[in-house]
Amino acid sequence: MEFVLSLYPFYIATMLLLLLVPVRINLFFVRENKDDFLTIRVNTLFSLIRFNIEVPILQQETPLDLTLEAELKAGQDKLVREEKEKLSALEFHWEKLQIFLDYLQKNKQVLSFMARFYTRALTVEKLVLRVRAGVDDAALTAQLCGLYWAVTGTLKQFVQKRLNFTGEPVFTIDPDFSSQPVFAVKLDTVIALRIGHFTVMGPLLLWTIIRGGRKKDE
Structure with a gap:
């Protein structure tokens, strides 16, 4: 028990240092005429933890419909989840x-x-x-x-x-x-x-x- 209590200052110092670690968020968007690309990258702990969300396809099939495909990646661009969704003003x-x-x-x-x-x-x-x-x-x-x-x-x-x-x-x-x-x-x-x-x-x-x-x- 005394050994555990002696480690408390170390735990507290570690937690305080962890709270000071920066989190960087990068928003990158490109539109070229009708082509769109959006990605959001998040990294922290000096890039040990990082992931990004990519929306490589954003298509407007009709004036009221919008189709998008999104990819969630982690680490070295490892694909975690891929989603495709159609948004329509008629279904709002x-x-x-x-x-x-x-x-x-x-x-x-x-x-x-x-x-x-x-x-x-x-x-x-x-x-x-x-x-x-x-x-x-x-x-x-x-x-x-x-x-x-x-x-x-x-x-x-x-x-x-x-x-x-x-x-x-x-x-x-x-x-x-x-x-x-x-x-x-x-x-x-x-x-x-x-x-x-x-x-x-x-x-x-x-x-x-x-x-x-x-x-x-x-």
Whole structure:
């Protein structure tokens, strides 16, 4: 028993060090005309634990239907699960939307506190947004590029005031003056948190989920 008690300081020190370990989340999105690719990579413990979610196919068969295929991979890109799902606006469940809105309404103060906490806690290590766009009218293409610079300039100031950046966010646009409409987007961003941030806010988020939304008789 005395031996176990003597190890308590070691356990406590190990747990404290574990809470300081960073968790990096990389969001990478590419759209080239009608082709889309989205991947979310998560790694922690100095890349000993890592997994990623890939959505290599996002197809719109009709204006109201969307088909996606997602892959969950772990470690050295080992496939854990593969899913294919078809989403349709005609099959939208308004009851689930109402339940979600009730959940937000009932827990808005707690969720707002959590949002402010994570906004201050996270660090944006990389934010790059590159756009290549053009229409069949060169003058209109130039106007759209000017609008892009105006919007991203305001957005850049907004995010820099509210988030912690280790580097300068990058927003670029390459106008395409060809005769065919072109639209391509590349978004690459990396944010970092610590395991302790999830440990602190995890029970609070779990409590809001258990609490749910408003009751029917309210």
